[in-house]
Amino acid sequence: MKNKRYSCWLALYVLSTGFLFAQKPVEGKATQLRTSLEPYFVAVEKNESFIKSNKEKIALGKRLFFDKQLSLGKGVSCNDCHDLQKYGTNGTYYLNQKNKENFYRDVPSVYNNLSYELFNVDGGVSNYAKKIQQAFTSQHEMGSNEDEIVTYLKESKVYKKEFKKAFPKQSKAILFKNVLEVMQKFMSELKTPAPIDAFITGDTNALTPIQIEGGILFVNRACYSCHTGSNFGGQMINKLGVEVPWPNQKDLGFYHLKKQVAYKMFFRVAPLRNVEKTAPYFHDATVVLLDKAIKLMGIHERGIQLKVVEIAKIKEFLKSFTGEIPKEYIKMNKSK
Numbered sequence: 001m002k003n004k005r006y007s008c009w010l011a012l013y014v015l016s017t018g019f020l021f022a023q024k025p026v027e028g029k030a031t032q033l034r035t036s037l038e039p040y041f042v043a044v045e046k047n048e049s050f051i052k053s054n055k056e057k058i059a060l061g062k063r064l065f066f067d068k069q070l071s072l073g074k075g076v077s078c079n080d081c082h083d084l085q086k087y088g089t090n091g092t093y094y095l096n097q098k099n100k101e102n103f104y105r106d107v108p109s110v111y112n113n114l115s116y117e118l119f120n121v122d123g124g125v126s127n128y129a130k131k132i133q134q135a136f137t138s139q140h141e142m143g144s145n146e147d148e149i150v151t152y153l154k155e156s157k158v159y160k161k162e163f164k165k166a167f168p169k170q171s172k173a174i175l176f177k178n179v180l181e182v183m184q185k186f187m188s189e190l191k192t193p194a195p196i197d198a199f200i201t202g203d204t205n206a207l208t209p210i211q212i213e214g215g216i217l218f219v220n221r222a223c224y225s226c227h228t229g230s231n232f233g234g235q236m237i238n239k240l241g242v243e244v245p246w247p248n249q250k251d252l253g254f255y256h257l258k259k260q261v262a263y264k265m266f267f268r269v270a271p272l273r274n275v276e277k278t279a280p281y282f283h284d285a286t287v288v289l290l291d292k293a294i295k296l297m298g299i300h301e302r303g304i305q306l307k308v309v310e311i312a313k314i315k316e317f318l319k320s321f322t323g324e325i326p327k328e329y330i331k332m333n334k335s336k
C-alpha cells in the first residue's frame with residue numbers, strides 16, 4: 001500500500017517535471033520575443049469610454065462612410081474601396097487614372113490607423129485628420145470637395161436630424177469641419193485586437209510555439225527593424241529594393257511627392273496587422289501569396305534567401321496579427 005502510494009507520487013513527479021521541461025523552452029522563447037517587441041509596442045485595445053461618450057458622432061461617421069453620394073460621380077463610398085468586412089481593403093488595387101503612366105496602387109486598410117505615423121502607401125501624409133480630409137478630396141479616392149458635400153448634406157432630411165443629434169449645441173451643425181470630426185471619431189475606433197496583443201500583455205498561450213519561433217525569426221532576420229511598432233509598420237518610409245531592385249519601377253513612391261533622386265522607390269514600410277487577410281501585397285499589388293511576399297522581402301530588403309521552413313514560421317507569426325472585426329461597425333442599417 002505504502003509502495004503504491006509512493007509510486008503514485010513518483011509518477012506524478014515524473015509527469016510534472018516532464019511537463020515543466022517541455023514548457024520551459026517555450027516560456028524562455030516567449031520571454032525572449034516579448035522582450036524584443038515590447039519597447040516599441042502598445043497593445044491595440046478598444047476604448048469603451050470613448051465609444052460611449054461619442055455614440056452619436058460615431059454613428060454619423062459610420063453613415064457617411066457608407067454613403068456613395070459623397071463622391072464626385074456619386075458612385076463610390078469609402079466602404080467600396082475600404083471594405084470593412086474585408087479588413088478595410090477591397091482585395092484589389094486602384095488604378096491611378098491621373099498619372100500618365102497609369103501605375104497601380106494597392107488600397108491600404110483603414111483598421112488600426114490611429115497610431116500610424118505615416119499614411120498612404122508612399123507615406124506622403126503624416127497626420128490622421130489631414131488624411132481623412134484628403135480621402136474626400138483626392139482624385140484617387142472620393143474626388144469631391146467641401147461645397148459639394150455640404151450642399152448635399154444640407155438637402156438631406158436624415159442628415160439634418162443626425163447632425164443635430166451629434167452636435168446638439170450648434171445651431172448650424174452641417175459643416176465640413178464636423179464631417180471630418182465624426183469621420184475621424186468613427187474611424188479611430190476601427191480596431192482589431194489580435195492574439196499578438198494578448199501575448200504582449202502577458203498571455204503566452206495566445207501564440208502557438210511555432211508562432212513564437214516565427215516571431216523570434218522576425219526579429220533576428222531584421223524584419224522588425226523596419227516593421228516596427230504596434231502595427232509592425234506605418235512608422236517610416238524605406239526603399240523597396242534596398243538589396244535587389246524591385247522589378248516594377250513604374251510607381252516611384254515618395255519620389256512623386258518630393259522629386260529627389262534619393263527617394264526613388266521609397267514606400268511606407270507597410271503595416272502588417274491583418275496581413276493574412278489583406279492580399280494582394282505591396283504598393284503595386286503584384287503578389288498574392290503571403291509566403292511569396294515574405295520570401296521577396298528576404299531577397300529585396302535583406303539580400304538573403306529565407307529557407308522554406310523559416311518562411312512558414314514567419315507566416316505563422318504574422319497570422320497572430322489577425323484580429324476580430326468589430327461586428328457593430330461593419331453593417332450599415334438601411335434607414336435612409
Ligand code: HEC
Binds near residue numbers: 079
Ligand atoms: C476609389 C477607391 C477609394 C475610395 C473611394 C476611398 N479610398 Fe481611401 N485610399 C485609397 C487608396 C488607393 C489609398 C492609398 C493612396 C496612396 O497611397 O496614394 C487610400 C488611403 C486611405 C487612408 C490611409 C490608410 C493608410 O494605411 O495610410 C485612409 C485613412 C483612407 N484612405 C480613408 C478613406 C475614407 C475615409 C474614404 C471615404 C471618405 C476613402 N478612403 C475613400 C482608395 C480609396
Ligand code: HEC
Binds near residue numbers: 227271280282294302
Ligand atoms: C529595409 C526595410 C524592410 C525590411 C528589412 C523588411 N521590410 Fe517588409 N516592407 C518594407 C516596405 C518598404 C514595404 C512596402 C513595400 C510596398 O508597398 O511596395 C514592405 C512590405 C512588406 C509586406 C507586404 C505587406 C502589404 O500589405 O503589402 C510584407 C508581408 C512584409 N513587408 C514582410 C516582411 C518580412 C517578413 C520581413 C523580414 C524577412 C521584412 N518585411 C523586412 C520594408 C522592409
